Amino acid sequence: MTAVQHHWDTQDVGSTASGGGAVETHPVRRRRRRRLTGATPRGNVWVPWLFLLPAALIFLVFKFIPMAEGIRLSLFEVRPFLGDIFVGFKNYATILQDEKFLTASWHTLVLAGGQTLGAMLIGFFLALLLEGHAKSLWFVRSAVFLPVVAATAVIGEIWRLFFYPAPEGFLNEVISWIGLGPWEYIHSTDTSLVSVMFVGIWKHAPYDMVLILAGLAGIDRQQYEAAAIDGASTPQRIWNVTLPALRPVITILLTLAAIRGLRVFTEVYVLTGGGPAGSTDVWMTRVYTTAFEQSEAGLASAGSVLLFLVTLVLTVSVQWYRRRKEAR
Amino acid sequence: MSVNSSRFDSAIGWSTRPDAWISKGVRLLLSALAVILFCGPLLVIFSGAFDHNPDPTKLSVIPDNPSLINFQVAAENKIWHYLTNSLIIAGGALLLQLAVSVFAAYALARKKFRGQAIALLVILATMMLPEEVIAIPLSLVIGDLPLVHVSLKGTLLGVILPLGAWGFSIFVMTEFMKEIPAELEEAAKVDGAGELRLFAQIILPLCRPALGVIAVFGFNMIWEQYLLPLIVAADPSDYTLTVALLALRSDDMVGTGIVLAGALLALVPSLVVYLSLQKSFLRGITTGAIKG
Numbered sequence: 001m002t003a004v005q006h007h008w009d010t011q012d013v014g015s016t017a018s019g020g021g022a023v024e025t026h027p028v029r030r031r032r033r034r035r036l037t038g039a040t041p042r043g044n045v046w047v048p049w050l051f052l053l054p055a056a057l058i059f060l061v062f063k064f065i066p067m068a069e070g071i072r073l074s075l076f077e078v079r080p081f082l083g084d085i086f087v088g089f090k091n092y093a094t095i096l097q098d099e100k101f102l103t104a105s106w107h108t109l110v111l112a113g114g115q116t117l118g119a120m121l122i123g124f125f126l127a128l129l130l131e132g133h134a135k136s137l138w139f140v141r142s143a144v145f146l147p148v149v150a151a152t153a154v155i156g157e158i159w160r161l162f163f164y165p166a167p168e169g170f171l172n173e174v175i176s177w178i179g180l181g182p183w184e185y186i187h188s189t190d191t192s193l194v195s196v197m198f199v200g201i202w203k204h205a206p207y208d209m210v211l212i213l214a215g216l217a218g219i220d221r222q223q224y225e226a227a228a229i230d231g232a233s234t235p236q237r238i239w240n241v242t243l244p245a246l247r248p249v250i251t252i253l254l255t256l257a258a259i260r261g262l263r264v265f266t267e268v269y270v271l272t273g274g275g276p277a278g279s280t281d282v283w284m285t286r287v288y289t290t291a292f293e294q295s296e297a298g299l300a301s302a303g304s305v306l307l308f309l310v311t312l313v314l315t316v317s318v319q320w321y322r323r324r325k326e327a328r
Numbered sequence: 329m330s331v332n333s334s335r336f337d338s339a340i341g342w343s344t345r346p347d348a349w350i351s352k353g354v355r356l357l358l359s360a361l362a363v364i365l366f367c368g369p370l371l372v373i374f375s376g377a378f379d380h381n382p383d384p385t386k387l388s389v390i391p392d393n394p395s396l397i398n399f400q401v402a403a404e405n406k407i408w409h410y411l412t413n414s415l416i417i418a419g420g421a422l423l424l425q426l427a428v429s430v431f432a433a434y435a436l437a438r439k440k441f442r443g444q445a446i447a448l449l450v451i452l453a454t455m456m457l458p459e460e461v462i463a464i465p466l467s468l469v470i471g472d473l474p475l476v477h478v479s480l481k482g483t484l485l486g487v488i489l490p491l492g493a494w495g496f497s498i499f500v501m502t503e504f505m506k507e508i509p510a511e512l513e514e515a516a517k518v519d520g521a522g523e524l525r526l527f528a529q530i531i532l533p534l535c536r537p538a539l540g541v542i543a544v545f546g547f548n549m550i551w552e553q554y555l556l557p558l559i560v561a562a563d564p565s566d567y568t569l570t571v572a573l574l575a576l577r578s579d580d581m582v583g584t585g586i587v588l589a590g591a592l593l594a595l596v597p598s599l600v601v602y603l604s605l606q607k608s609f610l611r612g613i614t615t616g617a618i619k620g
Contacts, residue, residue: 045442047523051435052447054428058493062466063454065474070465129358131338140359142606144366149602149609150595151552153570157577157591158369161376161387161584170372170387206366210613216339224336234341242339263460266554270574284460291464292559300464308461315456 067308074302080295091302101303103278104286111197111268111282112261118201120253123208128238130209131216141213145206152203156270159199160186186272189279196271196280200264208253215249216242255318259311283307373595376588387584398589405582407590409565410572417487417557417568418550418597424492425546426539432493433501434527438513455495460555466490467559482562491550497542500612504538505531540608547601548609551594569594 074091076084095101130141147155162171163185172182185195219242227237265284268274274281274289283303291300343351372387377398379391399407435441436448470490471481480486508531516530557568564575569590577587602609 044523048435048439048441048444051431051439051527053431055432055451055493055498056447058428058489059450059454061469061474062490062493063457063462066462066465066469067457069469070462073465073468126362128338128340129355129362131340132342133337137359140363142603143363145610146370146599146602147366149548149598150370151554151570151598153554153573154373154591154594154598155369157573157587158373158376160577161588162369162372202366202369207613210610214613219339221336224339224341228336228341237341238339259458263458265460266552269554287460287464288555291467297464297468304461304464308457311458311461312456 070301070304073298074305076298078297078301084298087298091298092306094299095302095306100278100281101283101286104281104283107193107280108262108264108282108284110193111200111264111280112258114194114197115200115204115261115264116254116257118197119204119208119257120212120250122201122205123253124212126205126209127212127216131213141209145210147203147205148207150203152266153270155199155203156267159202160271163187163195186280187276189277192272192276192279196268199271200261200267203267204257204260208257211249211253212246215246219245251318251322255315259314262311262314263307370595373588373591376585377592379585398583398585401582402576402586402589402593405576405579405586406565407569407572407576407593410567410569410590411593413484413567414551414569414594415597416484417491417553418547420484420488421491421550422543422546424488425494425497425550426543428493429497429501429542430532430535430539432498433505434531436498436502437505438508438531451495451498454493455499463555463559466556470560481560482566483560484566486560487553487557487568490556491553494546494549496549497546500542500545501535501538504535508534537608540605541612544601544605544609545612548598551598 073084075086075088077087077091078084126144130137130144162169164170164172165182165184165187166172167176167182169182171185175181175183183191186192223241223245224237227241232240263284264282265288268280268282268285269288272280274285284307287300287303287307290296290303342355368389371389375389375391376387378394378396379388380393380395380397432451436444470486471479473480480489512530512534513526516526521529551570553568554570557566557571561567561571564572567575573587573590573594576582576590
């Protein structure tokens with residue numbers, strides 16, 4: 001190796017080392033040093049904003065302006081063509097005292113809770129069943145995942161047909177093999193909410209499965225072996241090794257699912273439309289009815305803002321809790 | 329790797345030895361059950377769509393009376409028109425979403441500028457803002473766009489534009505672009521490449537894997553849209569296919585098979601996209617959830 005080559009090698013590798021005058025004028029090095037000190041070359045200040053412009057414009061017009069408009073409307077009695085009247089927090093008071101909204105909020109909590117836990121439990125069992133590297137397992141996993149991909153509206157249509165209340169309905173036929181039914185599913189006020197919950201669990205469980213599988217893959221195999229050597233049974237091993245290791249994944253899943261659950265709309269709207277007799281009415285179907293069937297945009301906006309506040313509090317407190325735990 | 333590590337390929341400890349018949353049998357049985365439970369209903373849509381049978385109680389996995397009549401009747405109910413609406417919206421919104429995300433990510437990942445932290449925070453805020461929450465005022469904004477005072481009500485553009493920017497895509501793309509080594513950019517700059525050439529010829533080609541992820545997620549998010557097309561529509565002919573299913577079902581003259589034919593048409597594009605970009609999809613779920 002010649003001396004010249006050697007010189008270039010060191011220059012490339014140790015670019016932060018201060019060199020002689022000849023090195024200082026090398027263009028690559030000058031630029032790199034500027035980057036390191038964080039100074040932007042003059043004239044380029046607007047470039048990043050230009051690249052951000054499309055996103056900013058769309059977010060502004062279709063997210064932030066509607067949000068501001070929603071907050072404004074929630075303080076008004078909205079009267080198309082007559083002019084809106086400022087009513088302060090009256091809309092909020094009306095909603096919080098409205099029996100239908102209160103029932104809807106109860107349904108929303110039950111549905112969100114049930115779906116979240118149900119989907120996670122089934123997802124966990126699926127993950128335990130389908131963990132592994134075999135090609136056949138990969139195939140089964142892909143197949144099981146399909147409900148996540150199918151649009152909710154499509155899923156709603158097929159489950160409505162399955163839920164046909166007569167004894168010769170599809171699902172009633174199936175459960176009669178094991179001596180159950182016939183049930184009325186979404187057509188009876190007693191079972192409608194559970195039926196909607198069931199469809200939600202069916203759609204979301206495979207999603208949870210994928211995340212739990214990712215969590216399972218990250219567990220150190222030697223821990224299992226150590227547990228086996230200590231004479232732990234399979235359930236003990238799952239309980240003492242697997243579950244604690246999955247805790248971060250489970251926290252993420254719970255948060256995502258709870259937020260998703262609170263704003264549930266499509267599932268309920270296509271399956272039952274909130275019926276029968278309001279037995280599956282959730283917060284968003286209530287808001288939708290108030291806005292588009294009763295034309296009470298002010299009331300509906302107040303309902304939306306309330307939902308947003310609950311979601312926000314939930315998200316922020318979970319984030320805060322996670323940060324605090326990580327910091328410990 | 330230790331000798332019996334194969335025993336713990338899985339948390340349960342499913343045996344992989346060829347002679348472990350019980351373990352294998354149980355697993356096979358349960359897997360079959362899972363596939364039937366989770367795929368069976370979708371299979372019934374296929375069979376029902378091709379079955380000439382108006383009776384909603386007679387569903388099966390194999391058509392009793394195979395025919396295409398459901399699609400013919402569905403065509404009379406403008407099913408192809410709805411599908412076209414859906415496809416135009418999906419194509420347009422997805423292209424827009426990809427472009428917008430890539431542009432925004434380039435600025436966020438490859439540049440240092442004042443206000444960067446705020447920009448990130450604003451995008452994060454949009455992700456915390458559930459679309460359902462702004463649906464009602466959004467319908468008003470779409471009816472009368474600020475400043476320009478144009479109404480997008482009843483247009484496909486009214487559905488496409490609000491879907492054009494998605495925080496999730498921007499974040500996934502940003503994370504990916506951050507990984508690209510700075511040396512490549514430096515070298516291109518030395519060669520005298522301008523900002524746009526740098527972006528289009530150096531950064532963009534390297535982002536193809538991430539583009540797959542955000543494309544499949546974007547498609548899924550757009551195809552899943554229900555409330556937005558519902559509130560943008562001025563009359564039923566503006567509906568997307570998924571929204572039209574409900575209208576189709578509510579029509580007493582329309583039988584089960586026709587609704588299922590529509591459901592099948594709404595199902596197939598999602599299946600095609602998922603099966604062709606499956607790896608991206610599964611990768612995206614895990615990275616997306618952990619970042620979010």
